[in-house]
Amino acid sequence: MASSKQFNVGVVGYGNEPQHVRQDLPHPLHQGHALAKAALDPAAQPKPNDSATADYPDLQHHTSLDTLLADPALDVVVLCTTPPTHFAFATQALEAGKHVFCEKPFVPTSAEAAALADLARAKGKLLCVYQNRRYDADFATVSQLIKEGTLGRIVEFETHFDRYKMEQPTNWKGTVPMEQGGGAVYDLGTHLVDQVYTLFGMPQTVYAKFVSQRQGKFYPGDGNVDPDSLTAYLYYPDAGLTAIVRIGVLSVEAQQPRFWIRGSKGSYTKKGLDTQEPQLKGGMTTSDAKFGHEGPEWAGKLALFGDNNVVSQRDLPNVEPPPTYAKIYEGFARALASGKEEDVPVPASQARDVLRIIEAVQESGKTGREVLISS
Incomplete structure (x- = not known):
């Protein structure tokens, strides 16, 4: 209480x-x-x-x-x-x-x-x-699937924040240098890496590539590249798990990918971003009965391996009631x-660990090497 x-x-x-x-x-x-x-x-x-x-x-x-x-x-x-x-x-x-x-x-x-x-x-x-975004309904659904073992041993966890935005942001997200906490890896990557960390803890190694999709150049490059997109691999060798963090700004999709999780017993895919942010921007409050709920067309897809090598697939709506940012x-x-x-709920020590992962992502992006995260 x-x-x-x-x-x-x-x-x-x-x-x-x-x-x-x-x-x-x-x-x-x-x-x-x-x-x-x-x-x-x-x-x-x-x-x-x-x-x-x-x-x-x-x-x-x-x-x-x-x-x-x-x-x-x-x-x-x-x-x-x-x-x-x-x-x-x-x-x-x-x-x-x-x-x-x-x-x-x-x-x-x-x-x-x-x-x-x-x-x-x-x-x-x-x-x-x-x-x-630890309190997104889709992430709560993913957490429940993993905790209950529905998908078995997780071997690949893919998490996306893709959108189509040709124009670079004019606020801090597009003007503050990456070294000072700006850009895609801090704006969106902080959420994605935090969710991976919440589920699986610290990875052992990281390999990452930054790119400016708007400019059509990889980072680092000629010194004038402002990276707006990212693909990072977080490796958990002891679990045989690879977590893939993906950020893109030139993705033309009617339903943008969000999660793709593969396990020894099944897979789960989900499209579309959590509804809370657009609802807040539209004037809805957390006390509204519809807050945090999404339409049935956005339900995830759960595929399970069953008897006689038969794969069954069904729609899987988000957990009810959905958690909210409140x-x-x-x-x-x-x-x-x-x-x-x-x-x-989110102590500074956990935020520190997420930043250690982000720093390894940045180092890998700059050097082109897989980076070991020291214990």
Whole structure:
């Protein structure tokens, strides 16, 4: 059960991210503060009509992180600014004695993630990373299939974020360098790698290739290549498992691929992205009865090997009820109530491990070699 205690929450940043925070926050987390992004985050490009004060006149508003953190009533800071700011802002918030809930991608390096985890522990504060796609309905379905052994021993796990977007993003996803937490590997790859990590843990080795599909060039190349797509192989030799992470921006499909999983007893395929993000953008909230539900035309396909060498196939809808992004906030509220780091839904230590994998992916992409991840 969620705690009955309410916590005053300060949201640092304004735009799509804080609006989904406003919609997703469960009752035990009381959003009592707001902070304009433009004053703090030069890399951000808020829309001309974005105005926290106009949209939420009942909240307290600040144009300085210092004044926000000086408020003794503030319990939790939610960071919704761009990735290059996260380390400095999280450090300042923890030093001020505030709990921190940070948007993904967490920070650009695993060393920064480890430093923040140590600082939070030293200050007796909780630090959670918003890996919301652990709460996608299709991922919950995949997790259940694997946990219950329906597919047998998993030999290949393929996970995609493909779309068709010829134009490069003009926000941080397309303007912040990969080394500072920008680009496809941090924007989308963080989700995909985190899901693989959640299911299977740390891989032993990684092999990856980056490419700019928009430019038609591989990375690294002539020095002017901005990689927008990725194919990475994460190897688990002890399990005989290969996890394939795939990001593409020039995929013309009526139903984009999402999962393709092969096991010793069966296979599962799924198309289409989880519905929550477009639903939130369309104005739906997590309390809506239809939130998180998708139509029957998007059901996955489950194929099982049976008697007499017969393969049976059937549609497999997502689990019911579907999890929603509100679950990560509810989990964090419970952690705040207990004060226990082990109750944090996505602790910084796990985000650190995901970043170690991403760093190996980057190294492999740059060197062309398979990279060993040290234990």
